[in-house]
Ligand SMILES: Cc1cc2nc3c(=O)[nH]c(=O)nc-3n(C[C@H](O)[C@H](O)[C@H](O)COP(=O)(O)OP(=O)(O)OC[C@H]3O[C@@H](n4cnc5c(N)ncnc54)[C@H](O)[C@@H]3O)c2cc1C
């Protein structure tokens with residue numbers, strides 16, 4: 006695999022990048038800060054069985070003008086990548102978002118609009134290479150829910166887009182994977198109280214890489230969330246109006 | 251070394267009671283390995299550089315037993331370093347490695363043992379961070395040869411109390427370095443550590459072990475093995491009294507050569523987790539004594555030689571995750587001290603006698619002869635015999651620790667801060683002639699004593 010990771014310096018993305026590097030795949034990092042990217046690149050090189058040098062490029066989901074250049078840099082470094090993994094996203098609590106419409110605008114733009122734009126750039130390159138596009142949605146996007154109304158909707162939008170990409174391009178050889186994690190203990194959730202079944206990033210990364218290897222289209226991880234969400238998706242509206250989660 | 255015990259002014263209320271009261275409140279708490287909680291919360295971040303700004307304490311995997319990693323005050327900003335876990339550089343030719351302070355030893359072992367490198371010094375658990383290894387200046391079975399971990403550190407990048415970021419090392423800001431190594435996080439937040447990994451000839455350990463009938467034989471056997479073996483330590487049954495007092499098992503080892511080692515790398519055994527807290531009564535004198543007798547006689551042959559995996563050799567207790575829950579809700583502590591060589595074997599025997607007489611000690615105690623004192627200003631080991639014993643927290647524990655400390659002060663020894671929760675400040679001062687130098691260095695880098703912990707409140711009189 007020659008994989009590009011947007012968001013691969015932290016959290017689940019860091020764990021995926023490490024596991025790919027440790028099994029000898031070539032990786033390329035995209036993220037917000039040069040120093041942070043350089044440190045993660047060094048970490049991946051130290052883990053790579055052949056000590057492969059890891060390249061990186063700055064790429065900000067708030068600046069779509071830079072997407073093509075960043076992907077060019079990845080193509081140049083990897084010699085035409087064949088996998089793209091997007092873990093980058095914003096998170097904010099529902100209270101914070103309701104109190105600040107500018108934050109809401111930024112979050113839905115980064116998590117939905119610009120993520121779709123980035124994927125469109127990536128898809129055009131991946132399609133002729135019969136590559137893999139892996140993007141993180143969330144269980145929060147499966148149902149309109151009070152505590153994650155806005156964040157969840159941005160993740161739900163991404164999931165619908167990815168489902169359509171799969172429908173449209175599967176036959177042509179593009180593998181699209183939509184990942185729906187449940188609660189995972191990362192920096193994004195560090196201030197929150199872990200619910201039952203909280204996952205570790207390493208375990209989620211293992212699930213994701215296995216799903217990529219199998220060219221799966223949809224993944225709930227940790228696995229228990231598939232069942233949990235099956236139930237939640239069936240709850241009638243009057244119940245959803247009543248309950249607090 | 252002066253050998254006078256400082257009398258205790260008046261008995262303080264048992265600390266365990268006060269702590270149990272705080273545990274009942276619903277406010278979030280933090281605790282060390284001994285599971286005595288203190289109110290507080292920690293911040294997790296992948297970037298120590300930003301998270302430590304304005305923070306007063308950093309902590310790692312909380313394997314220190316007592317209050318070293320606990321905040322002085324519930325509102326103090328405490329940074330958990332474990333998410334800052336990147337390897338920043340590794341030079342295969344020299345073994346020099348540079349890491350973020352939150353990297354764990356379990357991860358370093360996983361990554362570098364298959365490539366023929368191992369940490370120069372490992373404590374008895376792999377669930378520690380490199381930052382914690384520096385802050386406690388940890389020692390291992392090879393202390394008599396390699397000294398403490400700090401002796402292998404080339405450079406530290408730190409955030410100081412005034413929020414500046416500096417580097418220090420054996421030849422750069424040396425006073426800061428010497429006060430940080432073994433300084434329990436009180437000089438600054440360790441952001442990055444550069445040290446040297448050692449080459450190992452195989453991933454297996456050649457171990458010889460011996461059943462030893464009593465404490466005198468034990469000390470003699472340790473003294474005999476030290477010059478011949480790079481790694482030594484012993485388990486002592488500290489419940490048996492009389493003639494067999496101090497019976498136990500002595501272990502000596504070295505890395506197996508490529509020829510001795512099996513062709514395949516060792517496999518990790520199953521990881522068992524103690525899923526919940528056991529009730530207080532499970533570990534009582536009867537079960538403890540049964541366990542000990544079984545442990546002693548399990549070692550059937552008098553003398554055994556074998557090639558073993560590093561896991562049971564270095565980390566026997568890591569086989570059960572969260573084994574500290576076995577002590578129940580009361581929590582526990584460890585008493586680790588070193589009896590200086592000058593005090594000789596009689597002092598060690600007397601200490602063991604005192605320990606068994608006082609009761610309260612749990613099944614096994616670990617004994618290890620230490621080499622020379624290192625340069626860390628508060629670093630624990632000094633040339634002599636280190637003895638470590640776990641004890642459940644009971645109304646008696648303060649008294650037991652006091653009595654043991656009085657003995658150790660008289661013998662010219664000292665205790666290990668990373669295990670401690672009950673030592674009184676006057677006792678610590680009496681056993682630490684180096685304390686003034688440490689406090690003066692702290693005064694230089696942190697005159698307002700902004701960086702603090704529950705331990706520094708208890709022992710150095712910082713404001714709570
Ligand atoms: C089963 C077991 C066996 C052990 N065996 C040994 C042994 O053989 N030899 C030995 O020497 N020790 C031993 N220990 C003790 C252990 O090695 C030390 O307590 C070690 O410091 C724990 O590391 P940690 O990452 O858990 O640190 P914590 O317990 O989280 O913190 C310990 C101290 O380090 C400071 N600290 C941690 N990270 C930083 C940082 N980034 N910057 C500044 N300060 C920091 C904290 O403030 C605190 O004072 C053992 C402990 C256990 C539980």
Ligand SMILES: NC(=O)c1ccc[n+]([C@@H]2O[C@H](COP(=O)([O-])OP(=O)(O)OC[C@H]3O[C@@H](n4cnc5c(N)ncnc54)[C@H](OP(=O)(O)O)[C@@H]3O)[C@@H](O)[C@H]2O)c1
Nearest residue numbers: 015016017065066067092093094141143186188189191193
């Ligand atoms: N953790 C969970 O419980 C959970 C649950 C469901 C779904 N998810 C999803 O899983 C994915 C990974 O999350 P995580 O838990 O690993 O959290 P994380 O570590 O915070 O990862 C998010 C990453 O996105 C980056 N990012 C934020 N804004 C960006 C921007 N404008 N441009 C480029 N990068 C940006 C962040 O960079 P900086 O750190 O530099 O800001 C960070 O590296 C996310 O899509 C998240 O929504 C997580």
